[in-house]
Amino acid sequence: MQFVAKAAGVSPMTVSNSFRHPERVQEETRLRVLQVAADHGYVPNRAAGDLASGQSRVIGAVIPSIKNSSFYRYVRGMQDAVAAHGYELILTLADTTVQEHVAVATFLGLRVAGIILVGNEHEPATIDLLRKTSVPIVETWVIHDPIDMAVGYCVAAATRALVETVLSRGLRRIGFVGYAGEVSRRFTERLPAFRESMETAGLRPDLVHLVDEADGFGAGPSALEALHRLDPAIEVVLCPTDIVAAGVVFECGRRGWAVPERLAVAGWGDYEIASEITPGLTTVQPNAHDMGWQAVTLVLNRAAGEAAAETVVDTGFAVVCRASA
Amino acid sequence: MQFVAKAAGVSPMTVSNSFRHPERVQEETRLRVLQVAADHGYVPNRAAGDLASGQSRVIGAVIPSIKNSSFYRYVRGMQDAVAAHGYELILTLADTTVQEHVAVATFLGLRVAGIILVGNEHEPATIDLLRKTSVPIVETWVIHDPIDMAVGYCVAAATRALVETVLSRGLRRIGFVGYAGEVSRRFTERLPAFRESMETAGLRPDLVHLVDEADGFGAGPSALEALHRLDPAIEVVLCPTDIVAAGVVFECGRRGWAVPERLAVAGWGDYEIASEITPGLTTVQPNAHDMGWQAVTLVLNRAAGEAAAETVVDTGFAVVCRASA
């Protein structure tokens, strides 16, 4: 900065103001400074600036996976929101809670303006760190027991809505595919909600099969096989993701079963594949873009000193009805 | 830090050393300092530390999209490499070159240890900035005309290898699906390579159809329709991505065409869907994880002052043969 100041014939403060407070500097002076900076490839050192000003315009987000298009929309939502407010977003991939902890420590070390996490399952050490910091924290995709703030939707409510949708189609023999093993809590919330809905409707709540999360499309055929054995006249299968649902649809194709006439199928997540395959998948669409946007908004509101009153935002969901169910 | 030092009864320097140079501090003292820090949720301010030491252990990467699993493996490769060397990786999503420019400016402002980009298509302003900085720059997925360093594979060579693979299956009527409009150069490299290979083999090089990149799976049916009209006896379709190839396979299912007997199909990218659908897709697999790893390695080598001699690394590719072709 010293160098640029000298080259432009002004003081370092004027250089600083040219970048950060354009209105404080005369137009002509500012343009000259910016020109000199551009000529020399000078970019203000944010680390130093943030240190001096005690604030940061960078928000850190930890995302567990970048494999599905819901997360893509979620990230876009965050990116769009930060861009609209002159902030920056930095992302770290973390597939395990241990990686998440490392990422959180890094963000805290960088003194980011806020941290956005996915889910509410963290290492005890992470929770400890998060509770002690004054940095705004937002947990997304869930709305229970936030450490600080949360943005998400109610998985149980979405499950009930999906069951009601298939009931309204006149379907009664409803099979449910869930994930077995150590999976995120937002998956485990679905089964009890399904059972409850079925009992309320006076229908069999036990047409349930659990598959491995790692099986991808492959989980479809095995789930279909298992549920068909439980009830050969099964009418519809509710899947934990659109990937599994697509696997079921492909398997129906192989078996020569018409979808939805012989078997209806519903997915979850409204991934890209849901609208691309034939028949299109009926699925639950979380408002992923909105969720990302709201998460950033919560951080910014907190930074602006606004009331921390409503710390939980429900971005809702929609049951998207396509041809598969 | 002052606070922690006081609480632990040592000087600030000892606190600093406890974190950064454990060997300089007596075990007992170090543990006490770390304990006090943990109790108070203290995390050293990296911005200040980096400023004082004049170095950074953070590498910035700009990625254009997180929609496909190749990029996922690529990011994992980078993440694994930085983790192995005690560095951190921060990601920014940028779908346009303008967004990329903003991201690059942010990284430069953060004084990262290195910047990793995808492709070699950038804004003139970005190139200018990149040439003037002394920060190591790596461009990935391409190996032509790097600004600084590059890691990638030769798309033309992979195209030729794919054509040879289908030729070796005895197929002769080969259709090609490309992307129309403003697409990344790595897509545009494929068509000339295809034409050349076909001419060398003495076969029709004009069974070509261009589709819109945004069409996803939907591009499959329209491409199939168009190529079938060009040559009703077409034997194989080479697609620009596995998504398009999957779209073609699904469409074949609808038409009752057996794959690969009636029509063989090849994709590109070895996305997850390639191995999940039936029949599995024959496709080109870029060594995405390796590419990410090598990109980080190049940055670290440069940081370690090692020779900048070999600045281009070819991570190669593989033609993965599955049932579809």
Place this chain on the structure above:
DNA sequence: CGAGAGAATTGTAGCGCTACAAGACAGAAG
């Protein structure tokens, strides 16, 4: 028992920038 070597610890200065207060300067009013 004092000198010397080595380990552990501690001041000092400064990284590049910004907040804030103070200064310079032009033009308007008296």
Place this chain on the structure above:
DNA sequence: CTTCTGTCTTGTAGCGCTACAATTCTCTCG
């Protein structure tokens, strides 16, 4: 011609940390 006002510009101090040199504190050895 002085005073005042408002605009533009500039010193000063310090953000939280680390490199480096200096210091203190063992402990060993002649």
